Amino acid sequence: MKSIGYKPQLDGLRCMAVLAVLFHHFWQMDTGVGLIGVRLFFVLSGFLITTMLLSAKELIESDASWHLYEKHWNALKGRLSDSFSSAVTPTSAADSVAIPPGGEMKLSDEQVGVTT
Numbered sequence: 001m002k003s004i005g006y007k008p009q010l011d012g013l014r015c016m017a018v019l020a021v022l023f024h025h026f027w028q029m030d031t032g033v034g035l036i037g038v039r040l041f042f043v044l045s046g047f048l049i050t051t052m053l054l055s056a057k058e059l060i061e062s063d064a065s066w067h068l069y070e071k072h073w074n075a076l077k078g079r080l081s082d083s084f085s086s087a088v089t090p091t092s093a094a095d096s097v098a099i100p101p102g103g104e105m106k107l108s109d110e111q112v113g114v115t116t
Contacts, residue, residue: 010044017041045083052076 017040024034055072 010048014041014044017044048079049076052079 017037020033020037021041024031024037052072052075
């Protein structure tokens with residue numbers, strides 16, 4: 001499989017997907033935008049990770065040097081850790097603002113999705 005290389009357009013689409021989810025969460029509008037954003041983000045992330053894994057498989061099968069293999073996996077770890085950090089940091093910050101210390105967040109049955 002030929003490597004697709006870096007495509008900034010895909011990062012732009014993932015950014016739009018994240019913004020769609022944030023829009024849904026902060027404004028609580030039931031427009032379906034959040035669900036579309038989640039699906040788009042997972043499809044794009046899965047595509048990018050699968051492409052990287054397939055190119056790594058080719059490196060291994062073609063007896064490429066360990067240096068290339070290590071470089072590839074370090075790039076994958078860097079990409080995943082950046083995504084993880086960009087998701088966890090704002091979520092933690094918002095959580096510390098939204099829920100007072102020692103307080104509990106009370107949700108109604110409707111917010112939790114409980115049906116009777």
